[in-house]
Amino acid sequence: ATVYTTFDFETPAYGAYGHRLSDHVLFKDAATWHLFYTELAGGAVSTTRIGHATSLDLAHWTERPTVITAGAAAWCEKGAWAPHVAAAPGGTWVLLFTGQNSLGSEVIGALTSGDLDTWQLAPENPVFTPSATWARWGPDFYCSCRDPFVYFENGVYNMLYAVETLSPQHPALGRAESLDLLHWSDMGAFAVDSLTSQTVDIESPSLVFR
Numbered sequence: 001a002t003v004y005t006t007f008d009f010e011t012p013a014y015g016a017y018g019h020r021l022s023d024h025v026l027f028k029d030a031a032t033w034h035l036f037y038t039e040l041a042g043g044a045v046s047t048t049r050i051g052h053a054t055s056l057d058l059a060h061w062t063e064r065p066t067v068i069t070a071g072a073a074a075w076c077e078k079g080a081w082a083p084h085v086a087a088a089p090g091g092t093w094v095l096l097f098t099g100q101n102s103l104g105s106e107v108i109g110a111l112t113s114g115d116l117d118t119w120q121l122a123p124e125n126p127v128f129t130p131s132a133t134w135a136r137w138g139p140d141f142y143c144s145c146r147d148p149f150v151y152f153e154n155g156v157y158n159m160l161y162a163v164e165t166l167s168p169q170h171p172a173l174g175r176a177e178s179l180d181l182l183h184w185s186d187m188g189a190f191a192v193d194s195l196t197s198q199t200v201d202i203e204s205p206s207l208v209f210r
Contacts (some may be wrong), residue, residue: 001156002057005149008074011075015090017043018042018043018044019020019043019044019045020039020040020041020042021038021039021040021081022035022037022038022039022081022082023037023038023081023083023147023204024036024037024038024042024083025037025058025083025084027085031056031060032038032054032055032056033054033055033056034052034054034076034085034116035038035052035054035055035061036050036051036052036067036083036085036095037050037052037079037083037149038050038051038081038082038083038179039051039122040081041070041108046187047070047071048052048069048070048079048080048081049067049068049069049080049166050066050067050068050069050080050081050083050095051063051064051066051067051096051154051200052064052065052066052067052116053119057164060082064117065117065118067111067119067208068093068097068111068119068121070100072121072188072194073099073109073125074101074102074122075099075101075107075109075125075126076099076100076101076109077100077101077102078101078102078104078107079098079099079100079102080097080098080099080100080104080109081097081146082097082146082147082153082204083096083097083114083136084096084097084148084149084150084154085146086150086157086181088112088180088181089179089180089190091118092112092113092114092115093112093113093114093176094110094111094113094122094181094182095112095113095180096108096109096127096148096151096159097109097110097111097148097151098145098146098147098148099126101139103139103140103141103142104141104142104143105127105137105138105139105140105141105142105143106143106144106146107126107145108126108127108129108130108145108146108148108159108161108183109121109122109125109126109127109138110122110124110125110126110127110181112182121184124182124183127181127182127183127184127185128145128148128159128161128176128184129145129207130145130161130163130174130176130186131186131188132161132166132186132203133164133166134165134189135163135165135166135170135172135174135186136165136166136169137163143164144162144163144164144201145161145162145163146161146162146163146201146203147158147161147162147201147204147205148160148161149202149204149206149207150181150203151160151207151209156177156178156179157177157178157179157180157181158175158176158177158183159172159175159176159177159178160174160175160190160205160207161173161174161175161176162174162186162201162202162204164199164201164205165192168197169197169199170192170193170194170196170197171193171196171198171199171200171201171202172189172191172192172193172202173189173190173191173202173205174187174188174189174190175187175189
């Protein structure tokens with residue numbers, strides 16, 4: 001086997017100077033690795049986008065068509081980032097991501113695909129916003145509902161997302177449930193940082209089973 005031993009985080013294996021890569025998800029389908037990533041505006045791109053690249057060995061990559069750019073819809077006019085891809089019932093794929101409107105309000109949006117290459121905005125968009133009974137969220141001010149992470153348990157899709165509690169205001173993770181990745185029910189707080197009152201989000205949750 002070929003062993004790769006070079007790790008250089010200033011010049012990463014994928015991306016280069018001028019490309020500001022951020023939140024991403026990496027998974028393997030059959031023999032192919034798929035990297036879906038956020039590229040922030042500046043340098044090589046003028047508008048934040050979600051990109052896609054594929055590899056057979058995690059060292060040599062082929063860039064695929066851009067998945068979505070900010071401005072594709074009013075609810076993601078200002079931003080589109082933090083992709084998470086999950087296999088949906090019926091053999092299709094759903095990519096959940098954060099969208100931010102012109103006023104700074106964040107939501108979870110969804111794209112669907114049958115081949116991981118061609119993506120369409122789901123008609124249900126935005127597919128999730130947190131309940132204002134416990135979360136500080138509204139469509140007309142800066143607020144968090146970001147960084148979806150999905151796992152499947154007991155026949156139900158679960159989504160963790162970053163949010164803030166309403167009163168008192170604390171960084172938190174919320175949890176939602178769905179049967180199809182497109183229709184979600186808010187299940188309330190999953191974890192709350194009750195020791196922090198600063199408006200700093202808990203970002204990019206990831207849950208690992210062991």
